[in-house]
Amino acid sequence: MHILLSNDxxxxxxxxxxLAGALRPYADISVVAPDRNRSAASNSLTLEMPLRAHVADNGFIKVDGTPTDCVHLAITGLLEPEPDMVFAGINHGANLGDDVLYSGTVAAATEGRFLGLPAVAISLACNEEPQHFETAAEVAVVLLKRLVDRPLPRDTLLNVNVPDVAPEDIQGYRATRLGQRHKSEPVIKQRDPRGRSIYWIGPPGAEQDAGPGTDFHAVSMGFVSITPLQLDLTWYDRINMVRNWLSGEVCA
Structure with a gap:
C-alpha cells in the first residue's frame, strides 16, 4: 500500500x-506538503503561477503552494506509483464543526477524495500548544488497520479529531456529526506604524450546536470523533422549494 501524507x-x-513515523511501518509513505504554514487555506488551488516541488532535508517533498495544490500535484503526476490513500495531518489544533469549511488539512483530504482515493483528515484537538501527537499518531494507525481490514467505500472521507491527552486517557471512538459554532468574533482593528488601518481576523465563535452526537461533544468527553463527510453540498430537501420559487408559487 502506498499512502500520501500532506498537511497545512x-x-x-x-x-x-x-504521522509519517507512525504509518511508515505499515505502508510505503510519500509526504508532499506546503513549504510553510498554510492553515485555513481551504480548498484553494494555485492557477496563476507554476508550482515548484523540492525534496527537503528530511526527505519530505515541499511545495510552494496550498495543501490542495500538494495533493493534486502528488496524485496527478508527481508520484509514481499513484497513492492508494491519503492521510492529512496531524493538524496542530482541532477541525470541529464549521472549521472544516476553512481547514487546509480537511481540504488536503478532500482533494484526495475528489481525485478518487479514500482519505482521512486527522487533527489534535488542543487548546494551546499541542502536547500529545503520539496519541493522534496511534489513532491513525488504528484507523489505517481498520481501513485495510474492513475497507469503506472509495468515496469515504473521514474527519478525525483526537483529544490532546495521553493514549491511555482516550475513552474510545465515536461516529459523530459536525457541530456548529456561533458566528466568528469581530475583526481586530489596529494601526500600522504609518497610521494606516489594519485588520486581524478574529477568533472562531464559541460552540453552539455541541450536544451529544456532535464532534464537539465527543472530543470534550475524551473520545476520538470520526465524522464522515460528503462532497455533494446539494440540499436535496430544498430542491422542490426552489423549483416552486422559480415558478412563482408560494414556498412552504
Whole structure:
C-alpha cells in the first residue's frame, strides 16, 4: 500500500513528522506538503503561477503552494506509483464543526477524495500548544488497520479529531456529526506604524450546536470523533422549494 501524507502546517510540522513515523511501518509513505504554514487555506488551488516541488532535508517533498495544490500535484503526476490513500495531518489544533469549511488539512483530504482515493483528515484537538501527537499518531494507525481490514467505500472521507491527552486517557471512538459554532468574533482593528488601518481576523465563535452526537461533544468527553463527510453540498430537501420559487408559487 502506498499512502500520501500532506498537511497545512508545513513540511516541518511536528504533527506531520509524527504521522509519517507512525504509518511508515505499515505502508510505503510519500509526504508532499506546503513549504510553510498554510492553515485555513481551504480548498484553494494555485492557477496563476507554476508550482515548484523540492525534496527537503528530511526527505519530505515541499511545495510552494496550498495543501490542495500538494495533493493534486502528488496524485496527478508527481508520484509514481499513484497513492492508494491519503492521510492529512496531524493538524496542530482541532477541525470541529464549521472549521472544516476553512481547514487546509480537511481540504488536503478532500482533494484526495475528489481525485478518487479514500482519505482521512486527522487533527489534535488542543487548546494551546499541542502536547500529545503520539496519541493522534496511534489513532491513525488504528484507523489505517481498520481501513485495510474492513475497507469503506472509495468515496469515504473521514474527519478525525483526537483529544490532546495521553493514549491511555482516550475513552474510545465515536461516529459523530459536525457541530456548529456561533458566528466568528469581530475583526481586530489596529494601526500600522504609518497610521494606516489594519485588520486581524478574529477568533472562531464559541460552540453552539455541541450536544451529544456532535464532534464537539465527543472530543470534550475524551473520545476520538470520526465524522464522515460528503462532497455533494446539494440540499436535496430544498430542491422542490426552489423549483416552486422559480415558478412563482408560494414556498412552504
Amino acid at each position: 502546517d508545513g513540511y516541518l510540522a511536528e504533527g506531520l513528522v509524527a
